[in-house]
Amino acid sequence: MHRLLERQIKRFFGDKSALPPDWEPFLAAVGDAYVSADTDRIMIERSLDLMSRELTDRNAELREELTERQRAETRLEYLLSLLGATLESTADGILALDTNSRIMRFNQRFTDMWCVPDAIIAFWTHDALIEHMLGQICEPAAFMEKLDYLCHHPEAECYDTFECTDGRVIERYSLPHPLGAGSVGRVLSFRDITARRLADEALQREKEEQKALIKKLEQAHNQLLQSEKMASIGQLAAGVAHEINNPIGYVYSNIGSLEQYIQQLFQVTNAYERAESALTDPQLLKSIRAAKQSSDWEYLKKDVFDLLHESSEGIVRVKRIVQDLKDFSHVDGVEWQWVDLHKGINSTLNVVNNEIKYNAVVVKEYGEIPEVECLASQLNQVFMNMLVNASHAIGENGNGRITIRTGIKDEMVQIEFSDTGKGISPENLTRIFDPFFTTKPVGKGTGLGLSLSYGIIEKHHGRIEVESEVGKGTTFRILIPVRQEPA
Numbered sequence: 001m002h003r004l005l006e007r008q009i010k011r012f013f014g015d016k017s018a019l020p021p022d023w024e025p026f027l028a029a030v031g032d033a034y035v036s037a038d039t040d041r042i043m044i045e046r047s048l049d050l051m052s053r054e055l056t057d058r059n060a061e062l063r064e065e066l067t068e069r070q071r072a073e074t075r076l077e078y079l080l081s082l083l084g085a086t087l088e089s090t091a092d093g094i095l096a097l098d099t100n101s102r103i104m105r106f107n108q109r110f111t112d113m114w115c116v117p118d119a120i121i122a123f124w125t126h127d128a129l130i131e132h133m134l135g136q137i138c139e140p141a142a143f144m145e146k147l148d149y150l151c152h153h154p155e156a157e158c159y160d161t162f163e164c165t166d167g168r169v170i171e172r173y174s175l176p177h178p179l180g181a182g183s184v185g186r187v188l189s190f191r192d193i194t195a196r197r198l199a200d201e202a203l204q205r206e207k208e209e210q211k212a213l214i215k216k217l218e219q220a221h222n223q224l225l226q227s228e229k230m231a232s233i234g235q236l237a238a239g240v241a242h243e244i245n246n247p248i249g250y251v252y253s254n255i256g257s258l259e260q261y262i263q264q265l266f267q268v269t270n271a272y273e274r275a276e277s278a279l280t281d282p283q284l285l286k287s288i289r290a291a292k293q294s295s296d297w298e299y300l301k302k303d304v305f306d307l308l309h310e311s312s313e314g315i316v317r318v319k320r321i322v323q324d325l326k327d328f329s330h331v332d333g334v335e336w337q338w339v340d341l342h343k344g345i346n347s348t349l350n351v352v353n354n355e356i357k358y359n360a361v362v363v364k365e366y367g368e369i370p371e372v373e374c375l376a377s378q379l380n381q382v383f384m385n386m387l388v389n390a391s392h393a394i395g396e397n398g399n400g401r402i403t404i405r406t407g408i409k410d411e412m413v414q415i416e417f418s419d420t421g422k423g424i425s426p427e428n429l430t431r432i433f434d435p436f437f438t439t440k441p442v443g444k445g446t447g448l449g450l451s452l453s454y455g456i457i458e459k460h461h462g463r464i465e466v467e468s469e470v471g472k473g474t475t476f477r478i479l480i481p482v483r484q485e486p487a
Ligand SMILES: Nc1ncnc2c1ncn2[C@@H]1O[C@H](COP(=O)(O)OP(=O)(O)O)[C@@H](O)[C@H]1O
Pocket: 385, 389, 390, 393, 419, 421, 422, 423, 424, 432, 437, 438, 439, 440, 444, 445, 446, 447, 448, 449, 450, 451, 474
């Protein structure tokens, strides 16, 4: 019997034996009911225990989740504030757009940079903002085109610069704004690089100026070297010319006297010849005839004058060469003088004739030109260089032609040297005036002639022009003012 039932019977009936015997089955049923109630209670207790344990576990989990979330929120808050601070403390204007190019965010620097009015800032109206920016950009169409491109190419990166109507130069840099595997927009940064650009330009200008200065120095140095050389050659030529001048002078005048004397001698011999017929001594006559015959008297009488003429012609030529040398060197002429350029060209031609004559014929097409105020010996150097270059371009036995044309153009004196030489290729045409630029083998060219000529013509406030066709020939045109303006 169940303990609880026993206790109740004891309490109400005293002893179990006091109970009527026919209660026995009833008591047994009640006892069973107690046992079954016990089993149920135990079951319920167990499941209650289980449930309470589960609840405790869940509670702990929830608490953990809560702290995790709190931590994440704090971190997010920190990151957002860091982002905000970063956005505001950068030197660039920042604009964040979504994939539809709608404004998501911008910083103070951006609004300052573009002078964005408060009304636009307050409402973040995309079109108004873009419109406002476009109004300040020199090429708004190009700017928009790039923006559209970026909008349609979410992965594209961009780096470029554009100019504003107020003269500012802005650098634009844009990267996609990735999220997960895709992109949710892009960030554009704008930086004002006007100062940098100006500094760069100033630096570049300074560099160019320095380059020009170095080139000028180089030219001056080369010119100095060359004119030093020319001066010493000129001095030498002038010295030699002076030394030759004297003996040539007396040889020339002696030849004149000699001709006179010979004429007088012949007058005497003619008188003797006329007296021959009066001679009666056959021995004497015979010896006279033999002497005449052995000296080829008739031929001698004629040839002696030919020889004298040839000699005096030779002497005249030597005199001319000496004069040309003097004219060419102009050692005394380092000052500005009024000079007939045709004379200068002619004497230069005589000096370089030997260099040219096997390669080309020289055709002179001289026009009417006035005397020119110039540094004669330096201009002669230019002419010499033009002529020698032309002759080199034609080459040995080239059967070429060098035409020298003079005239007036734009109130300046123009001297042209045209040759039928090999011409200058377009890529060389820009370099021929550079010092040391030469296409000639070592020993034949120094590459200084044209740079020097350029410097000399510049000094005369003139200019040199060149036209050339490969295989046809080249024309150098020199233009110099008639008179030099006082400095
Ligand atoms: N008349 C010309 N025809 C063709 N090329 C020329 C002529 N004049 C000059 N040049 C070219 O220009 C170069 C530079 O000339 P220049 O300064 O006088 O130096 P160089 O005669 O010592 O080479 C020459 O080497 C040659 O290539």
